[in-house]
Amino acid sequence: MTTHTSLPPHSRPLPRRRSWRASLVGAFLITVLAAVAWIAVRPDGTGGILPSAISEPQGTEGTGDGNLPDSGVTVDDTHLNAVARLDPELLEAVRQATETAADEGIEVRITSGWRSADYQQQLLDQAISTYGTSGARKLVQTPDRSRHVTGDAVDIGPTDAALWMLHRGPDFGLCQVYANEIWHYELLVEPGGTCPPLQPNAS
Ligand SMILES: [Zn+2]
Structure with a gap:
């Protein structure tokens, strides 16, 4: 008789296959418990306990939602969503206009470009609280x-650049x-074209 076969059955190591299964069951139970804990601690059923840092920034200057400083940015600030998410043809037209204006001593800045729908709603809500619903809708689109x-x-800003664009924008x-x-x-038109009649306001 060998040493191996003389060992009592309960002292032998568990078969490898069973150990692997035990680990899998353990991992599954941990996942289920984590999911239950997650659901249990969610305060309002929407936000959960994830830190806000991993969600998209909201209302932070120049970041995810398109918010920009009052002084604006330039066409070259393509690291910002407000500029990067503009239609490429629009951005190119503004770039050419900006260069021409600079030659004439006018600095063209973009005070607002692409906006997230959430940010647009924030702007509308702010305007409603200040001007009331009908007043706000003349200034801010849904x-x-x-x-x-x-x-x-x-x-476009500042005012001298907006006035320059009023007269020269159609060239672009x-x-x-x-x-x-x-x-x-x-x-809205080909360079040098005739712009459509103005609408009185955004409403
Ligand atoms: Zn606008």
């Missing part, structure tokens, strides 16, 4: 109708759209 949300509109296909917004431009 997210589903906003050309900023689709990346097809830019707001850039048109004022709303009579009450000298800063808002969209690419």
